[in-house]
Amino acid sequence: MNTIVEFIDEKEPNVDIIKLAGDIIRKGGLVAFPTETVYGLGANALDSEAVHKIFIAKGRPQDNPLIIHVADLAIEEFVEEIPPIAKKMMDKFWPGSLTLIMKKSNKVPDITSAGLDSIGIRMPSNPVANMLIKEAGVPIAAPSANISGRPSPTDIDTCIEDLTGRVDCIIGGEKCKVGLESTIVDCTVEPPLVLRPGGITLEMLREIHPKIEIDPAVMTKVEGSFKPKAPGMKYRHYAPKAPVKIVVGDLEKTVAKINEIVQNYIDDGKKVGIMASNETIHRYPKGVVKSLGSRSNLSTVARNLFKTLRDFDSENIDIILSESFEEKGVGIAVMNRLKKAAGFELINADT
Numbered sequence: 001m002n003t004i005v006e007f008i009d010e011k012e013p014n015v016d017i018i019k020l021a022g023d024i025i026r027k028g029g030l031v032a033f034p035t036e037t038v039y040g041l042g043a044n045a046l047d048s049e050a051v052h053k054i055f056i057a058k059g060r061p062q063d064n065p066l067i068i069h070v071a072d073l074a075i076e077e078f079v080e081e082i083p084p085i086a087k088k089m090m091d092k093f094w095p096g097s098l099t100l101i102m103k104k105s106n107k108v109p110d111i112t113s114a115g116l117d118s119i120g121i122r123m124p125s126n127p128v129a130n131m132l133i134k135e136a137g138v139p140i141a142a143p144s145a146n147i148s149g150r151p152s153p154t155d156i157d158t159c160i161e162d163l164t165g166r167v168d169c170i171i172g173g174e175k176c177k178v179g180l181e182s183t184i185v186d187c188t189v190e191p192p193l194v195l196r197p198g199g200i201t202l203e204m205l206r207e208i209h210p211k212i213e214i215d216p217a218v219m220t221k222v223e224g225s226f227k228p229k230a231p232g233m234k235y236r237h238y239a240p241k242a243p244v245k246i247v248v249g250d251l252e253k254t255v256a257k258i259n260e261i262v263q264n265y266i267d268d269g270k271k272v273g274i275m276a277s278n279e280t281i282h283r284y285p286k287g288v289v290k291s292l293g294s295r296s297n298l299s300t301v302a303r304n305l306f307k308t309l310r311d312f313d314s315e316n317i318d319i320i321l322s323e324s325f326e327e328k329g330v331g332i333a334v335m336n337r338l339k340k341a342a343g344f345e346l347i348n349a350d351t
């Protein structure tokens with residue numbers, strides 16, 4: 001398949017490019033496009049055949065439901081009902097990086113929700129995404145625009161790397177502002193449950209409903225019969241090619257522990273990557289060291305995480321050692337993605 005690639009300015013999106021992409025979606029094709037969280041791989045959410053193509057292009061398991069993207073608050077036709085708490089969250093956080101799970105209507109085909117009776121809906125704030133959905137005139141089903149299992153793309157080059165030849169069109173150009181996938185909140189249960197942490201933090205959500213909790217599957221390894229409520233959370237995810245290990249504990253001890261482990265790998269002839277922070281980057285004399293940003297700005301750390309994991313891959317690193325970050329605010333989402341990339345393998349620096 002020939003893939004059209006079009007660069008687009010988010011401040012003044014070229015209307016002809018949006019028209020072209022909208023037309024492809026309407027006709028049942030696939031378009032990768034930017035959102036404020038990560039790039040999405042979109043198709044008409046109401047067209048089963050088009051949605052089927054998403055699963056093929058990504059190599060995505062068929063039991064993993066998709067999020068539908070809308071351009072306004074008028075979602076009544078896609079859901080059975082809008083629970084009052086969902087309405088409150090929509091009013092407060094849309095457009096933005098928050099996906100709400102509600103009971104779906106018959107209008108949404110089963111393939112989009114992977115057979116579930118609920119559907120995830122989100123209204124992105126990225127102007128290109130918003131214009132594209134409006135131009136297409138249909139809701140757009142879109143998972144992250146990566147090959148299944150790999151870190152989500154946060155820039156157009158990564159979409160091009162993963163999807164050239166697999167989709168009809170790729171549009172974009174700017175780096176995603178949040179850099180991690182949207183926060184998912186299940187509004188079919190009371191109190192609502194966070195199924196995936198993201199840029200809209202638990203603290204922000206608790207201002208709307210103080211009893212909102214996080215699904216325990218988010219921070220621990222899913223084993224045995226225990227099933228996470230978001231099917232996608234059970235897959236090995238966000239993973240670069242090289243294995244990732246996270247060192248947790250006191251920061252001083254973490255630096256010492258990482259340097260010790262790095263030396264062992266180097267002695268074994270391995271090429272080691274270190275994911276550090278601005279505060280510690282100069283403290284690793286060996287290995288390929290990259291900073292995710294300052295510890296005092298976890299939003300920057302979030303924005304840089306997936307790209308940094310991919311950069312290590314392109315440098316043919318054998319193993320990645322990562323510092324850990326405070327599990328507060330967006331740090332909860334950062335640590336969730338890191339732990340998943342590491343298969344929940346943690347090394348304690350304090351012991």
Ligand code: TXA
Pocket residue numbers: 035037038039040041064065066067097099101113116118119120122142143144145180181182183184195229230231232233
């Ligand atoms: O930020 C985002 O949400 C990005 C951009 C493109 O919008 N999209 C994204 O989609 O991350 P995806 O498909 O990579 O992740 C969707 C997650 C999966 O873990 C899936 O299992 C879960 O949402 N999900 C979707 N519908 C669900 C439902 N009805 N119930 C529970 N989990 C659901």
Ligand code: MG
Pocket residue numbers: 143144152
């Ligand atoms: Mg994904």
